[in-house]
Amino acid sequence: MTNYHTLTQAEAVAYAQGIEEIFPDGAQLKLRDIGDGNLNNVFHIWDQASGRSLILKQALPYFKMVGESVPLTLDRVRIEYEALRINGEICPDQTPKVYTYDSDLALIAMEDLSDHTVMRRGLMEKVRAPLFAEHVGSFLAQTMFFTSDLAMDQQEKKLRVKSFINPELCNITEDLILYAPFTKSRLNSVEPHIRDSVVRIWEDKELHLEVTLLREIFLTKAEALLHGDLHTDNIFIKSDSTKVIDREFAFYGPIGFDIGTLIGNVLLNYSGQEGWSTDARERTNYRRYLLDTVNDLWTQFESQFRDLWNGYAADRLVNTPGYQDFYVTKLLQDTIGFAGVLMLCRVYGYIHVADIDDIKDAAARERAQRTALEIGVALIKRNRSAHSIKEVLDIALKVVK
Numbered sequence: 391m392t393n394y395h396t397l398t399q400a401e402a403v404a405y406a407q408g409i410e411e412i413f414p415d416g417a418q419l420k421l422r423d424i425g426d427g428n429l430n431n432v433f434h435i436w437d438q439a440s441g442r443s444l445i446l447k448q449a450l451p452y453f454k455m456v457g458e459s460v461p462l463t464l465d466r467v468r469i470e471y472e473a474l475r476i477n478g479e480i481c482p483d484q485t486p487k488v489y490t491y492d493s494d495l496a497l498i499a500m501e502d503l504s505d506h507t508v509m510r511r512g513l514m515e516k517v518r519a520p521l522f523a524e525h526v527g528s529f530l531a532q533t534m535f536f537t538s539d540l541a542m543d544q545q546e547k548k549l550r551v552k553s554f555i556n557p558e559l560c561n562i563t564e565d566l567i568l569y570a571p572f573t574k575s576r577l578n579s580v581e582p583h584i585r586d587s588v589v590r591i592w593e594d595k596e597l598h599l600e601v602t603l604l605r606e607i608f609l610t611k612a613e614a615l616l617h618g619d620l621h622t623d624n625i626f627i628k629s630d631s632t633k634v635i636d637r638e639f640a641f642y643g644p645i646g647f648d649i650g651t652l653i654g655n656v657l658l659n660y661s662g663q664e665g666w667s668t669d670a671r672e673r674t675n676y677r678r679y680l681l682d683t684v685n686d687l688w689t690q691f692e693s694q695f696r697d698l699w700n701g702y703a704a705d706r707l708v709n710t711p712g713y714q715d716f717y718v719t720k721l722l723q724d725t726i727g728f729a730g731v732l733m734l735c736r737v738y739g740y741i742h743v744a745d746i747d748d749i750k751d752a753a754a755r756e757r758a759q760r761t762a763l764e765i766g767v768a769l770i771k772r773n774r775s776a777h778s779i780k781e782v783l784d785i786a787l788k789v790v791k
Contacts, residue, residue, distance in 0.1 A: 470637045474500070
């Protein structure tokens with residue numbers, strides 16, 4: 391990327407104006423910098439007169455949250471573009487439209503989703519999204535099945551695995567989610583009032599074995615093309631639409647990681663209701679909705695995944711009696727384990743979540759943190775013996791009683 395440079399705001403506007411068939415000639419474009427993430431500059435650019443708009447996302451050659459001392463590959467933009475292209479072919483309704491991809495400038499221009507709500511913020515405001523589980527369960531089933539050995543020619547799939555090798559961003563996950571939270575690492579950020587619970591996690595050898603096995607799965611299982619960072623900030627919702635954004639962490643990995651990451655985020659909000667619902671009845675009702683969402687998400691995924699398997703499986707041996715049940719049960723177990731790991735790392739790891747950190751009342755925030763830690767530990771320890779998503783719901787209900 392010899393022509394790479396970081397665009398100024400004026401250059402970003404000029405670049406957007408040059409994209410064909412988006413803005414009228416001579417449009418007076420406006421720009422808003424929304425690059426509040428960890429890795430990129432993101433601009434919302436629009437023309438008030440025509441109502442047309444787009445998002446321009448440019449990768450930075452370093453970890454934005456830390457600075458230039460931690461360089462990052464710009465190849466992640468190619469990976470994100472290819473993941474968007476593949477997901478768009480399989481699930482266009484849940485994938486933002488891409489207007490242009492520029493490898494030299496490491497940027498993508500794509501559909502503006504300003505008319506949607508960021509799901510994390512929606513959950514914090516107790517919004518109900520009745521189509522979320524259906525839409526995302528279907529998205530996960532289809533994108534996972536059709537990028538796996540179950541549906542693809544094995545040689546073609548191996549070549550695709552090669553093109554999605556994403557070592558630098560996978561290393562972020564390996565360190566910040568699957569290693570540091572279980573050690574006394576400088577990468578953790580532990581508030582003093584929960585240090586006793588965190589120390590118990592650091593000393594829990596039974597827990598460490600389960601995490602080590604989950605880490606092995608993450609490192610070695612190239613089951614399907616994953617999003618790689620599927621949390622509720624990367625899902626946009628409105629009454630009739632659900633969109634999944636930000637695929638720069640995409641790689642071939644274990645299916646349960648994506649599903650578990652998302653379920654873990656919903657359960658973090660469940661824990662955070664200590665601070666977002668002051669009325670006990672309202673809190674109980676919304677927590678019930680959140681657990682119903684977890685149940686419906688998994689149920690929708692499993693139902694569609696099995697239907698796709700029965701209708702489109704290409705491998706010669708996958709319809710061996712008993713194999714489908716074995717495979718899906720293992721997916722559930724991986725999902726539960728990764729959900730638990732995600733919950734712990736987002737409470738006291740390097741990167742936290744607003745569902746809990748933004749709770750102003752200190753006592754409520756501590757209750758939310760301890761709730762999340764207890765649920766997370768229980769999920770990790772249950773993962774290899776689990777056989778039903780109901781076990782997740784039972785754990786969550788038990789912890790808040």
